[in-house]
Amino acid sequence: MALNWLIISLGVLFCVVSVSQGRQTIPNPPMRAVNLGGWLVTEGWIKPSLFDGIPNKDLLDGRGLQFKSVTTKKYLCAELGGGTIIVANRTSASSWETFTLWRINENTFNFRVFNKQFVGLNVKGNEIEVVAQSNTTTVSDVFHIVRNSNDSNRVRIKTSNGFYLQAKTEDLVTADHEEETSTWGDDDPSVFVMGFSGKLEGEFQVTNGYGPTRAPQVMRDHWETFIVEEDFKFISENGLNAVRIPVGWWIAKDPSPPRPYVGGSLTMLDKAFFWAQKYGLKVIIDLHAAPGSQNGFEHSSSRDGSIEWGKTDDTIHQTVDVIDFLTARYAKSPSLHAVELINEPLSPSVQLETLTKYYKAGYDAVRRHSSTAYVIFSNRLGNIDARELFTLASGLSRSVIDVHYYNLFSSTFENMTPQENIDFIYTNRTGDLGYVTTSNGPLTFVGEWVAEWGVKEATKEEYQRYAKAQLEVYKRASFGWAYWTLKNVNNHWSLEWMINNGYIKL
Structure with a gap:
């Protein structure tokens, strides 16, 4: 009889231990x-x-920018989303036409494209073409956004070589516009209208x-x-x-x-x-x-x-x-x-x-x-x-x-x-x-x-x-x-x- 009680007691103890281990406190x-x-x-x-106190607080890291050329009436675009040239031939703006900011200071930035390459410069013959090919930033990937004092969304983009970006044609964007003019007119290929897409x-x-x-x-x-x-x-x-x-x-x-x-x-x-x-x-x-x-x-x-x-x-x-x-x-x-x-x-x-x-x-x-x-x-x-x-x-x-x-x-x-x-x-x-x-x-x-x-x-x-x-x-x-x-x-x-x-x- 005592043996039976011992077996039963051990069985109950085993069940209690098993259940307690399966439960959370x-x-x-x-x-x-x-x-x-x-x-x-x-x-x-x-x-x-x-x-509130940040200068150019609409241009912070992660802000998506879209640039419409005043001469081609088309948006800048990283062809194929990155890995090749920048063009100015898109009638509407979406992911490939969005350039994400990496802020260096209030006016100076890197631009990152859809496939995560950075926009930079590439010397090709007598022209300096704008490309998005590097996965890391270099000196040539730095851009300065110059805003029109009368219209802050009308901009020029100064490149690391001292020249300005320009849309020569829909398929040719270069970094060789030599001087900043004061007219900001619609006949100036270095002028872009800047739009925004998302922010952090x-x-x-x-x-x-x-x-x-x-x-x-x-x-x-x-x-x-x-x-x-x-x-x-x-x-x-x-x-x-x-x-x-x-x-x-x-x-x-x-x-x-x-x-x-x-x-x-x-x-x-x-x-x-x-x-x-x-x-x-x-x-x-x-x-x-x-x-x-x-x-x-x-x-x-x-x-x-x-x-x-x-x-x-x-x-x-x-x-x-x-x-x-x-x-x-x-x-x-x-x-x-x-x-x-x-x-x-x-x-x-x-x-x-x-x-x-x-x-x-x-x-x-x-x-x-x-x-x-x-x-x-x-x-x-x-x-x-x-x-x-x-x-x-x-x-x-x-x-x-x-x-x-x-x-x-x-x-x-x-x-x-x-x-x-x-x-x-x-x-x-x-x-x-x-x-x-x-x-x-x-x-x-x-x-x-x-x-x-x-x-x-x-x-x-x-x-x-x-x-x-x-x-x-x-x-x-x-x-x-x-x-x-x-x-x-x-x-x-x-x-x-x-x-x-x-x-x-x-």
Whole structure:
């Protein structure tokens, strides 16, 4: 009889151990957080005034320019998208007719074409033709944009040889117009009408725009005033228990990060941890901008919209080093709750195999310093299976999958009424979240959401019901949620404004 009881007891013990190993440690209470977006990683739309003092602020890194010759009445174009000559024979402007800026100073630039070559000069006989053939910048790839004082979009382009670009014919663009005339007339082949296509206003743009002399002071002033200690007090008094803080990879190089970035953001992150501990808040460190950019957006500090992260092992190793640095620095802080390894990698530019390789290395880097910090894996943006990271994350302790839910940025939400948006939350988002929230998988985190939509002239009561619906659904995420963002010039994107004006009640 005793033997039977021993066998039964061992069997029960085995079952308990097996079940416990397959479960994640759920935070109690779950995170009710707010993102401190636009603070340590710049996003111009959150605080446009940060860019006001930049000269020629419409000509920042990543700005797309299109040049229409006043004589041919056609657009400059990188033939074949790059790799050969520049022509002036296109009747309309699209990708091959767009030249992306790399800013050197307020008037001087490199032009990058669709296939990522840089525009430069090539001596051919008695002419200096304009080409796009080099994958790296050289002295001959530097251009000076001279704007007409009466019409800033009417320009001449001065080349490195001291001459001006000109469209001699539709198929012949050269760099040999000798002098700048004062007429700026439609008979001058060196005159172009400049148009714009897209822009970026991120950390690279603001620091490179102000330049090495002014940027350090501008950024310090921003960091010290945009988020302050009183904000942490406000957060703790209004039903929230955590902050998600986006940071950029250059923070690990503080106080002397590579140009154009400037030092000082690490000091502010130190203050954030101090304030969080003082007011009883947890901190989620979120690597929002990885080396080379993981999604091409300004919030990942892309220089020109290119996605270079993950294309070489170097970018992965550098990113792991950042995670290692941050975790080692804050592992002993009682406020460190989680480390998010990367924010919003873009599918299919970032391959799942590459991302999984990085996530495993990043997880190991966190665990070298902390056995208790949660490790958050951000799902890729795009048309992906929301469980694609389960194979990796389910076998790792304290692992979390981050999903971002916006009723924006998609044709799905065009022309939706307030009630249709609310119904979408209760039906579709409930299903989406239920799909990734499983009993034996990783925890789930709605790392970004907002009570904003595409509805025009919605009433306060409609906004309240919309916010309430999201709060009711997203509280089912096993790890918690985080509103985007605490402060924003756009009122409904600012949780501070939403709380103070009675739109959201926590």
